[in-house]
Structures are given as structure tokens and as C-alpha cells.
Amino acid sequence: MFSFSERLAKLPPYLFVELDRMKAEVKAKGVDVIDLGVGDPDLPTPSHIVQAAIEAVKKPENHHYPSSAGMLAFREAAANWFKNRFGVEVDPQKEVVTLIGSKEGIAHFPLAFVNPGDVVLVPTPAYPVYHIGTLFAGGETYYLPLLPENNFLPDLESIPEDVLKRAKILWLNYPNNPTAAVADKAFFEKVIEFGQKNNIIIAHDAAYTELFYDDYTPPSILEVKGAKEVAIEFHSLSKTYCMTGWRIAFAVGNEKLIAGLTKVKNNVDSGAFQAVQEAGIAALSGDQNCVAEFRKVFKGRRDVLVAGLKELGFEVEPPKATFYVWAKVPQGYTSQDFAAKLLKEAGIVVTPGNGFGEPGEGFFRVALTVDEKRLEEAIKRISALKF
Incomplete structure (x- = not known):
């Protein structure tokens, strides 16, 4: 009966809405999901x-x-x-x-x-x-x-x-x-x-x-x-x-x-x-020490994740800024296939690079929005997969 405007019809699916849908499906099966997808910090406001x-x-x-x-x-x-x-x-x-x-x-x-x-x-x-x-x-x-x-x-x-x-x-x-x-x-x-x-x-x-x-x-x-x-x-x-x-x-x-x-x-x-x-x-x-403390936390997480991924053979460099890590997917995988494999077989949410645009194909993004122990667990789960 009603149709969307042309401007809405032109819109691609909003990336993180689709990620939430896929994550909910896996969670419904009782999987302990480690969410490294959306860039929403887990730390409380000061x-x-x-x-x-x-x-x-x-x-x-x-x-x-x-x-x-x-x-x-x-x-x-x-x-x-x-x-x-x-x-x-x-x-x-x-x-x-x-x-x-x-x-x-x-x-x-x-x-x-x-x-x-x-x-x-x-x-x-x-x-x-x-x-x-x-x-x-x-x-x-x-x-x-x-x-x-x-x-x-x-x-x-x-x-x-x-x-x-x-x-x-x-x-x-x-x-x-x-x-x-x-x-x-x-x-x-x-x-x-x-x-x-x-x-x-x-x-x-x-x-x-x-x-x-x-x-x-x-x-x-x-x-x-x-x-x-x-x-x-x-x-x-x-x-x-x-x-x-x-x-x-x-x-x-x-x-x-x-x-x-x-x-x-x-x-x-x-x-x-x-x-x-x-x-x-x-x-x-106010006092900006809280921001410096946040930086320390995210740096610690960055170091854990990058070291773990490198040990598993991933091509990745430690970022100088942001709380994201941008890494290449393993050979033989598309960004989408690799992200789907991590979610379905390891209960890990990452964002496929091509979701941000075509040149992102071949990469995946990790948000450092869980603590170091959970990142270590993510590395452990990835290490158990076959690529």
C-alpha cells in the first residue's frame, strides 16, 4: 500500500543493523558471543x-x-x-x-x-x-x-x-x-x-x-x-x-x-x-586524566590482539590511533566469508571490510571494545579454526 521514497530505496542496508541481526541469530542458539563489531566502548562514562x-x-x-x-x-x-x-x-x-x-x-x-x-x-x-x-x-x-x-x-x-x-x-x-x-x-x-x-x-x-x-x-x-x-x-x-x-x-x-x-x-x-x-x-x-586512562586501556587491548593475530599468521599492524584493528583476511577468503566463519564457528563478531566500501574487500575490522581476557579468548577460538 505504501512505498518508500526514492532516497530510502537507494540506501544500502545499514551495516551494523545487519550485524546485529546475525549476532542475535547466533546468540539465540546459546552461543557465548564475543562482539568485536560495533565501535561502542564498554568502559563507563567517568x-x-x-x-x-x-x-x-x-x-x-x-x-x-x-x-x-x-x-x-x-x-x-x-x-x-x-x-x-x-x-x-x-x-x-x-x-x-x-x-x-x-x-x-x-x-x-x-x-x-x-x-x-x-x-x-x-x-x-x-x-x-x-x-x-x-x-x-x-x-x-x-x-x-x-x-x-x-x-x-x-x-x-x-x-x-x-x-x-x-x-x-x-x-x-x-x-x-x-x-x-x-x-x-x-x-x-x-x-x-x-x-x-x-x-x-x-x-x-x-x-x-x-x-x-x-x-x-x-x-x-x-x-x-x-x-x-x-x-x-x-x-x-x-x-x-x-x-x-x-x-x-x-x-x-x-x-x-x-x-x-x-x-x-x-x-x-x-x-x-x-x-x-x-x-x-x-x-x-574537567580533568583529562580519564582520557589518558582510556588510552592506556585501549593500548593494552591493541597490544594483546595484534600480538595474538600475528602469532596466528595474520597480516596486521598495530594502529597508532582509534580503537580499531584493520587486518587482512586469510588467503582464499572474502571479507564476508571470513566474518561469517568467525561468527558461526567461533562465536566472534567482526566487521567485514567490504561492508565499509568495495576497497575494504580482503580486510576485516576489529573493535577493541571488550577486555583483554575476552580478546585472549577470541584469539584462542580463532586458533582452533581451520583456514
Whole structure:
């Protein structure tokens, strides 16, 4: 009787919904499932953030509609955090907007600047929402393959001239999901020059900048001279402070880009609950030792998993950032076949690389969202399989 809109009909199945379905089937058979699929940290939100939320919920002034742009106090906290972390000043009034999680902002951003027929440059494999937001805005996605031989960085020089003329936005994400690749400031300098030369918006999803290890510290693209002329950057409290369920984030950057996103939000949502924003203020303004502790935990897990996989003969390198490990599937398997084998024969959920895009074929992604003992158990189960 009713049919979905064309935009919904064009959507691929959302990767993690399908993973949840398959996982539920195996669990229903009584299998003890080790879930290394979705990037949802198992660690609890730090207590001082939770306490700030509890107190904020009690305030009657927080029981009303919030501003779509977010509380000025939250935007000021975000601007102060950004200056302390990256050494870049942003105006909390004009260059910061509060988001109901960065997914919301990323999905809505193309609606502000993309017209039907415009092109959006999207890396692949990648977080699916860059492409989904493009579809919803009526734009066309031009994929930029992230390949091992290019260190999982897009080759901007490979983009045809006719595509460049129609392109409105270039999406980037470093540290990267799913490949865990990192980008240095020199790469960002090239990207900003590319955006300026071609009049293309640079949209950088920076959700994983605070999950880094060893001697590496991720830069912000806004550290590059001239970046504010063409760039917007999305930051999430979800992974940094283990607040995935709280749905709180912010975007910073070019004043007009922030204004465009804010105008969309003015018309489609009523902003983040102010009590959650107050919790966000506590996170951004408080002691950052909790973030350092999270990094230690994830580094320990990374080391256990990478060592175990290497011992079993997998091709894998320890990531410098994120809580993902990107590894090659064994010879003779597709990504899908290998992921299905792990789930059915070992009760382990991993994400097939091709689920993030065609160039991800031949890889699988592991999320470090269980403790070291469970990771050791996963390695033990994999070692018992025949490949």
C-alpha cells in the first residue's frame, strides 16, 4: 500500500543493523558471543561527568526547549578545549555549533550546501553516513579509494576535472574508521590547498583524535594556515569520554559553514538536552586524566590482539590511533566469508571490510571494545579454526 521514497530505496542496508541481526541469530542458539563489531566502548562514562548530569537534570531551566545551536556555555567549553588541545582559537558564538552526536551533524551538513546534481567526494572504505547524507541531499557520491599503497589516504590528483567542477564537499576522517590510518599535518596542508584552489568545502570527521598511542598525536585540520577559509571539523565526546549513548558533539570551523549547518538544525531539531550539554561541559572542562586512562586501556587491548593475530599468521599492524584493528583476511577468503566463519564457528563478531566500501574487500575490522581476557579468548577460538 505504501512505498518508500526514492532516497530510502537507494540506501544500502545499514551495516551494523545487519550485524546485529546475525549476532542475535547466533546468540539465540546459546552461543557465548564475543562482539568485536560495533565501535561502542564498554568502559563507563567517568563519574564526574555522570554526577554533573545528575545535578543538571534537577534544574527546571533545563526542562525546556534548548537552542538548536547549543548553550553558549557548552560552545565556550568546546572552544576552550579546542584551543588547549590544538592551539587554535575559534569564536564560540560564530565558529562552534553543538550537535546531537557527530552522526547527526555529518548527516545534516550536506543539506546546507549540496544541491541535486552536485558531487560529494567520499573516501571508501568509510563510515557510511558520508554517503547517506549525500543521498539525502540529492547529491552524487564520487568515491575516493583508500588503498594500502597510499597509506589509506585519498589520491586527490586522480579526480577527473569534470568531477572537480561539480564537487561541493570533500569528506575526510583521520584518525580513520575503519582502517585506523592516520594523517599528518603535511597531508592536511595539501587538502586545504586543494579546497581553496577548487572552491570545495573540506569536512573533517575528527571523532578519534583523542584515542592515540605510542609517539603519535593527531593534529586538527584547523591547525593548517588558511583552513578556516574552507574547512569544518566534527568532534565527538562519544569515543573520547565513552559517552556514545549521551549523543553530544560539536563542529568547529568556517563561520559560513557553521551557520549553514545551524540553519538546517534550526529547522529539523530543537537541540541537545541541556543537562547533557552540562555533562559535556564537565567532560571538556574537567580533568583529562580519564582520557589518558582510556588510552592506556585501549593500548593494552591493541597490544594483546595484534600480538595474538600475528602469532596466528595474520597480516596486521598495530594502529597508532582509534580503537580499531584493520587486518587482512586469510588467503582464499572474502571479507564476508571470513566474518561469517568467525561468527558461526567461533562465536566472534567482526566487521567485514567490504561492508565499509568495495576497497575494504580482503580486510576485516576489529573493535577493541571488550577486555583483554575476552580478546585472549577470541584469539584462542580463532586458533582452533581451520583456514
